[in-house]
Amino acid sequence: MTDTTPDDSQEQVYRKQGFGGNLGLGRRPALLIVDFTNGFRDPDAFGGGNIEQAIGKSVGLLALFRELRLPVAHTMIVYADDGSDAGVFAMKIPALKTLTRDNPQSWIVPELTPRDGELVIGKTQASAFFNTGLTAWLTLQGVDSLVVAGCTTSGCVRASVVDAVSANFRTTVASDCVGDRALAPHDANLFDMRQKYADVLPRDEVIRAIHAAVGGKSPA
Amino acid sequence: MTDTTPDDSQEQVYRKQGFGGNLGLGRRPALLIVDFTNGFRDPDAFGGGNIEQAIGKSVGLLALFRELRLPVAHTMIVYADDGSDAGVFAMKIPALKTLTRDNPQSWIVPELTPRDGELVIGKTQASAFFNTGLTAWLTLQGVDSLVVAGCTTSGCVRASVVDAVSANFRTTVASDCVGDRALAPHDANLFDMRQKYADVLPRDEVIRAIHAAVGGKSPA
Amino acid sequence: MTDTTPDDSQEQVYRKQGFGGNLGLGRRPALLIVDFTNGFRDPDAFGGGNIEQAIGKSVGLLALFRELRLPVAHTMIVYADDGSDAGVFAMKIPALKTLTRDNPQSWIVPELTPRDGELVIGKTQASAFFNTGLTAWLTLQGVDSLVVAGCTTSGCVRASVVDAVSANFRTTVASDCVGDRALAPHDANLFDMRQKYADVLPRDEVIRAIHAAVGGKSPA
Amino acid sequence: MTDTTPDDSQEQVYRKQGFGGNLGLGRRPALLIVDFTNGFRDPDAFGGGNIEQAIGKSVGLLALFRELRLPVAHTMIVYADDGSDAGVFAMKIPALKTLTRDNPQSWIVPELTPRDGELVIGKTQASAFFNTGLTAWLTLQGVDSLVVAGCTTSGCVRASVVDAVSANFRTTVASDCVGDRALAPHDANLFDMRQKYADVLPRDEVIRAIHAAVGGKSPA
Numbered sequence: 001m002t003d004t005t006p007d008d009s010q011e012q013v014y015r016k017q018g019f020g021g022n023l024g025l026g027r028r029p030a031l032l033i034v035d036f037t038n039g040f041r042d043p044d045a046f047g048g049g050n051i052e053q054a055i056g057k058s059v060g061l062l063a064l065f066r067e068l069r070l071p072v073a074h075t076m077i078v079y080a081d082d083g084s085d086a087g088v089f090a091m092k093i094p095a096l097k098t099l100t101r102d103n104p105q106s107w108i109v110p111e112l113t114p115r116d117g118e119l120v121i122g123k124t125q126a127s128a129f130f131n132t133g134l135t136a137w138l139t140l141q142g143v144d145s146l147v148v149a150g151c152t153t154s155g156c157v158r159a160s161v162v163d164a165v166s167a168n169f170r171t172t173v174a175s176d177c178v179g180d181r182a183l184a185p186h187d188a189n190l191f192d193m194r195q196k197y198a199d200v201l202p203r204d205e206v207i208r209a210i211h212a213a214v215g216g217k218s219p220a
Numbered sequence: 221m222t223d224t225t226p227d228d229s230q231e232q233v234y235r236k237q238g239f240g241g242n243l244g245l246g247r248r249p250a251l252l253i254v255d256f257t258n259g260f261r262d263p264d265a266f267g268g269g270n271i272e273q274a275i276g277k278s279v280g281l282l283a284l285f286r287e288l289r290l291p292v293a294h295t296m297i298v299y300a301d302d303g304s305d306a307g308v309f310a311m312k313i314p315a316l317k318t319l320t321r322d323n324p325q326s327w328i329v330p331e332l333t334p335r336d337g338e339l340v341i342g343k344t345q346a347s348a349f350f351n352t353g354l355t356a357w358l359t360l361q362g363v364d365s366l367v368v369a370g371c372t373t374s375g376c377v378r379a380s381v382v383d384a385v386s387a388n389f390r391t392t393v394a395s396d397c398v399g400d401r402a403l404a405p406h407d408a409n410l411f412d413m414r415q416k417y418a419d420v421l422p423r424d425e426v427i428r429a430i431h432a433a434v435g436g437k438s439p440a
Numbered sequence: 441m442t443d444t445t446p447d448d449s450q451e452q453v454y455r456k457q458g459f460g461g462n463l464g465l466g467r468r469p470a471l472l473i474v475d476f477t478n479g480f481r482d483p484d485a486f487g488g489g490n491i492e493q494a495i496g497k498s499v500g501l502l503a504l505f506r507e508l509r510l511p512v513a514h515t516m517i518v519y520a521d522d523g524s525d526a527g528v529f530a531m532k533i534p535a536l537k538t539l540t541r542d543n544p545q546s547w548i549v550p551e552l553t554p555r556d557g558e559l560v561i562g563k564t565q566a567s568a569f570f571n572t573g574l575t576a577w578l579t580l581q582g583v584d585s586l587v588v589a590g591c592t593t594s595g596c597v598r599a600s601v602v603d604a605v606s607a608n609f610r611t612t613v614a615s616d617c618v619g620d621r622a623l624a625p626h627d628a629n630l631f632d633m634r635q636k637y638a639d640v641l642p643r644d645e646v647i648r649a650i651h652a653a654v655g656g657k658s659p660a
Numbered sequence: 661m662t663d664t665t666p667d668d669s670q671e672q673v674y675r676k677q678g679f680g681g682n683l684g685l686g687r688r689p690a691l692l693i694v695d696f697t698n699g700f701r702d703p704d705a706f707g708g709g710n711i712e713q714a715i716g717k718s719v720g721l722l723a724l725f726r727e728l729r730l731p732v733a734h735t736m737i738v739y740a741d742d743g744s745d746a747g748v749f750a751m752k753i754p755a756l757k758t759l760t761r762d763n764p765q766s767w768i769v770p771e772l773t774p775r776d777g778e779l780v781i782g783k784t785q786a787s788a789f790f791n792t793g794l795t796a797w798l799t800l801q802g803v804d805s806l807v808v809a810g811c812t813t814s815g816c817v818r819a820s821v822v823d824a825v826s827a828n829f830r831t832t833v834a835s836d837c838v839g840d841r842a843l844a845p846h847d848a849n850l851f852d853m854r855q856k857y858a859d860v861l862p863r864d865e866v867i868r869a870i871h872a873a874v875g876g877k878s879p880a
Contacts, residue, residue: 014402131576135827196309527825628849
C-alpha cells in the first residue's frame with residue numbers, strides 16, 4: 001500500500017530508473033522520535049496539521065520498543081538563553097530562538113516523556129544527526145536499523161532520515177507517526193523518502209515488521 | 221517573486237509561524253554544483269525533466285564565479301569498482317553502483333568541466349557535505365555563503381542545502397539552475413527550501429545579488 | 441624558542457622530512473578554552489601538574505580576546521544524569537561519568553566564567569569538535585584561525601587541536617596556557633603538535649602575534 | 661605486560677585518578693590499517709624508525725582477519741594533482757602534497773595490498789575517520805570494535821584511535837603493528853592511548869583476544 005498521493009507519471013519515472021527499493025529492518029532496530037515537543041504540537045507555535053494525530057499514534061510505537069527493550073532516542077530543539085548557538089537555521093525561522101531550555105514549548109510532550117537510559121538529544125539544526133552524538137550512541141547500542149516518528153515530515157524528520165541513510169542505518173518511516181503543519185509538504189516528503197531513502201509504512205505494518213525482525217511474537 | 225507553485229493556505233500557515241526569512245549573500249560566496257554529470261543528464265539513466273535546461277543556465281553562473289575568482293566546488297557520485305563503499309543509499313537505488321570512476325556516466329558534463337583549483341568531490345551519499353571535505357575546504361577559502369546549482373532538486377541538492385545551512389553557510393538556491401527528473405518533487409522541494417533553509421531565486425536575480433554582495437559591477 | 445625538550449635526533453628526523461612548518465594567525469582568530477573546569481583543576485579529581493599555572497596564564501589571554509571583540513568558545517565535559525550519553529571514553533575513564541550538569545566539578549573555573557555571546561560546549565568526548573557545533577559556530581563567526589588554551593595537553597587539547605587542523609583552522613597552542621596532570625605527556629604532546637599540527641608558542645608571543653594579525657596596537 | 665616505558669610517578673598519577681580501564685573486543689571486530697604505504701615505509705620520505713618491523717608484524721594480523729572473514733579497512737593519504745584539497749595539515753607538512761594518486765609513494769605496500777570488498781580510504785587528514793566514510797562503513801558491517809595497525813603511532817594512528825573511541829568503537833592498538841619514524845613519540849603516544857583511549861597489546865595477545873571474542877579456535 002501507499003501512503004502518499006503521487007502523480008502516476010512521476011511514479012513511473014522513478015520506477016523506470018530503479019528507485020524505491022525496499023530496505024527492511026535489521027535484528028536490532030532503534031526508535032528515533034524527532035521533535036515531538038509542546039511547541040511543535042501547538043498550532044500557534046510550530047504545530048498544526050496532522051501532528052496531533054501522529055503523536056497519538058506514536059505512543060503505541062514507543063510502548064513496543066520499551067517492551068522489547070530496544071533503544072529509543074528523542075530529540076528536541078533547544079537554544080542557549082543568550083542565543084549564542086543560534087545560526088543560519090534560526091535566521092530563516094527566527095521564532096526557533098524562543099526554544100530555550102526553560103521554555104516548556106521546548107519540552108517533549110508528556111505522553112512520550114523519555115525514561116532513564118533513553119537518549120535525549122538537544123539540537124539546534126534540523127537533522128537529529130548533524131553534529132550530535134546520535135550516530136555514536138546507536139553504534140554503542142549495536143543498532144543496525146531505525147524506525148522514525150516525529151515532526152515535521154518536511155523538516156526535521158526528512159533531514160534526519162537523509163542522514164540516517166548516509167550513516168548506513170536502514171530506515172523505516174512510520175507514515176502515520178510523522179506529522180506536519182501542512183499536508184502537501186507532508187505528502188511530498190513521504191514520496192521523496194520512499195523513493196530515495198527509506199521504507200515508508202503505516203505504523204501497524206511497522207509493528208509487524210519489528211516483530212518479524214527481532215523474533216518477538218505477533219501482537220495478535 | 222516566487223518560483224514555486226504552493227497552495228495558498230500552505231503559504232499562510234508557514235508565514236503565520238514566521239518561516240521563510242531572507243538570508244542574503246555574504247562577501248565571499250562560493251558556488252556549489254551538485255552532480256551535473258552525464259548520467260544525471262541522461263533521461264535513460266538518472267536524468268530527464270528540467271535537468272538539461274538547468275545545466276544550460278548554470279554555464280553562465282559558473283562563468284561569473286570564475287570571472288570574479290570566487291571558489292567553485294563540484295560533486296559527482298562515484299563508487300569503488302568492487303562496490304566496497306556502497307551502502308544503504310545504493311540499496312534503495314541499486315543503479316547508483318554503476319557509477320564507478322571509469323564510467324563516463326559519472327563524469328561532470330563537458331560544459332561545466334572543473335578547472336584546476338576547483339574542488340571536485342566524489343561522494344557516495346546524497347549530501348555534498350556528509351563525510352566529505354567540503355566544509356573544511358570552504359573554511360580554508362574563507363567562504364561565508366553558498367550559491368547552489370545542480371541536480372536533483374529533490375535529492376542531492378536538497379540534502380546538500382540542508383547540510384549547508386546546518387554548517388552555517390547562508391545559502392541561495394538558483395531556482396532555474398537546479399533540476400529534477402520529475403517536476404512535482406522539484407517544486408515541492410523548492411517550497412521546502414525557501415521556507416526553511418535557503419533563499420530561492422532565479423539565476424538572474426542571484427547574479428545581481430552576487431554583484432551587490434562582492435562589490436563587482438552590475439552586468440548591464 | 442622551543443617549549444618542549446625533545447631529543448635532538450628526533451628533531452632532526454622530523455626536520456629532514458619537512459615537518460614543523462609555521463602557520464601563523466589569520467585576520468580573525470578565535471580563542472578556544474578546553475575544559476578548564478573545577479574538576480580538571482582539582483588534583484584529587486582530574487587535575488594536578490601544571491594546570492593551575494595554565495589557568496592563571498589564560499586569564500590574560502581571555503581578557504585580550506574580549507577586549508578585541510574576537511570570538512571565544514569554552515568547553516566542559518558533561519554527561520547526562522542517567523549516564524545515557526556515556527560511551528567508550530567513559531569506559532576507559534569511568535570517573536568521567538560523575539561530571540553531570542549539577543556537579544560543580546563540571547563547571548568552568550570562576551576566573552574564566554563565560555560571558556553572554558561566548559559559546560559554551562558541553563561535550564562527552566575528548567575533542568571540542570567531535571559531534572559538537574563548534575565548527576559551525578566558528579564558520580558563523582567568520583573565524584579563520586584558532587588560539588588554544590586549556591587542559592589536558594595530552595588529552596582534550598591534543599584531540600581538539602588535531603580536529604581544528606583537519607577542519608582547516610590555522611591553530612596556535614599557547615604553550616603555557618595548556619596544562620596536564622603529568623609533565624612528560626605534556627611535553628611529548630607539545631612536541632607532536634608543533635611538528636604536525638600547530639604553532640606552539642608561549643602566551644606572550646601569542647599575544648604579539650594576535651596584535652600583529654588583527655592590527656591592534658602592541659601592548660607596550 | 662606493558663609496551664611503553666612510562667615514568668613510574670606518571671603511571672601513579674593516572675592510576676590514582678582512575679584512568680586506563682580495559683575495553684576488550686566485541687563479537688565483530690574490524691581491522692583498520694592506517695597509512696602503511698610506500699612513502700611511509702621509506703626513511704627518505706615519511707618513514708624510518710620501527711615502521712618496517714610494524715609492517716612485517718601486520719601481515720599476520722591481516723591474514724587472520726581475512727581467514728575469519730572479518731571486515732578490513734585500509735587508509736592512504738592522497739591529494740588531488742592540482743592540490744585543490746590540500747589544507748592546513750599540508751601547510752604544516754608540505755611534502756604531503758606530493759602524495760598524489762599516481763605517485764607510487766601513495767600506494768599501500770605490496771604485502772598488505774587490499775582485496776576486493778575491503779574498504780580503501782583516501783584521506784587528506786591525519787584521522788581515518790575525519791570526513792571519511794569509515795564510520796558509516798563500519799556501521800554497515802555491523803562492527804562493534806576495532807583493532808588498529810599502521811603508522812605513524814604519534815600521527816595518523818593516534819588521531820584515528822581518538823576518533824574511533826569518540827565514535828564508540830572499543831579499540832585495541834596492536835603495539836608492535838604500529839610504528840613511527842622516531843621512538844620517543846611512539847612510546848609517548850602508546851602511553852597516552854593506553855591511559856585514555858584504547859587497549860594497547862602486542863600482536864600475539866591481540867590475536868588471542870580476537871579468537872576469544874569471535875569464538876574461533878586458538879591457532880595452536
